[in-house]
Amino acid sequence: MPDxxxxxxxxxxxxxxxxxxxxxxxxxxxxxxxxxxxxxxxxGAPEQLAIRRALRHVHDWHGLKSxxxxxxxxxxxxxKRVSQFWFPAFLTLLLAMASSCLFRPSAPxxxxxxxxxxxxxxxxxxxxIFAGS
Amino acid sequence: xxxxxxxxxxxELAVLSVLESGALHGYEIARRIExxxxxxxxxxxxxxxxxxYRLEKQRWIRGTWETSPSGRRRRCYRLTAAGKKNLAPLRSxxxxxxxxxxxxxxxxxx
Numbered sequence: 001m002p003d004x005x006x007x008x009x010x011x012x013x014x015x016x017x018x019x020x021x022x023x024x025x026x027x028x029x030x031x032x033x034x035x036x037x038x039x040x041x042x043x044g045a046p047e048q049l050a051i052r053r054a055l056r057h058v059h060d061w062h063g064l065k066s067x068x069x070x071x072x073x074x075x076x077x078x079x080k081r082v083s084q085f086w087f088p089a090f091l092t093l094l095l096a097m098a099s100s101c102l103f104r105p106s107a108p109x110x111x112x113x114x115x116x117x118x119x120x121x122x123x124x125x126x127x128x129i130f131a132g133s
Numbered sequence: 134x135x136x137x138x139x140x141x142x143x144x145e146l147a148v149l150s151v152l153e154s155g156a157l158h159g160y161e162i163a164r165r166i167e168x169x170x171x172x173x174x175x176x177x178x179x180x181x182x183x184x185x186y187r188l189e190k191q192r193w194i195r196g197t198w199e200t201s202p203s204g205r206r207r208r209c210y211r212l213t214a215a216g217k218k219n220l221a222p223l224r225s226x227x228x229x230x231x232x233x234x235x236x237x238x239x240x241x242x243x
Contacts (some may be wrong), residue, residue: 024198025182028159028208032178057178070189089220104218 001037002051004030011061016069025068033057142182145226147174149212149220153196158207159185184209193219 008030015022033054040050149163188194193216196208219237
C-alpha cells in the first residue's frame, strides 16, 4: 500500500500554512486518498488501478496548494478590525475637525479657556491646533 | 464567471444539504453526494477540500478531529447554526433558478 501521507506531504511541500495546520491538511487529504484506494480494492480493482484511481483526484497539485492556502489562511484579528473600522474612525476625525472649525466662531470668548491666556490656549486642547487657534 | 459561480453554488448546496443529516468526514461527504445523486454529482478531493475549508472559514460548517472505535482519526464536519440559517435561502435561490430555467428552456426542476 502506498504511503499516502508521504505522497501528499511531498506534493504539498512548501504550503504557506503554519506547521500544525499543514500537518492536519496532509493527514486529512491522505486519509481521503487512502479511503478511495481501499474502496477500489474492495470493489475488485487490482492494486495499480486502485492507486491510479486515487491519484486521479488531483490533476494539479500546485493549484490545489494555492486553493487550500487561500481558503485556510487565517485573518489576523487586528487586520480585520482595521479593515472594518479605519473608515468610520477617519470620518469621525474629519467631522470633529470640521465641527471644531464651524462652531468656534460663534462661541463666546473663543479661544479664551483661561482669562488672559488666549495665545496659549492651544496647549490645553489638541483640537484647537486644527481649529486655527 | 457565471459558470464557476453556478458550479460553486451547487457544490455548496450539495455539501450543506448532506451535512444537514449529521456529521460526516470528507470522504463520506463525497460518497454521500455521489450516492444520493446516483453518480450525477461527483466530488474529487481537489474540488471538495478547498470548499470545505472555505465553508469552515465562513463558519457555516465546523470541523473537529474525532477518533473512531477502531482508533482511526478523522476530521468530521458539522453544519453550524449559521450554516443552517444560510441553507434555507440558498435552497430557495436554486429552486427559483431551476423554475426559471424550466419556464425558459424546459429544464426540469431538481
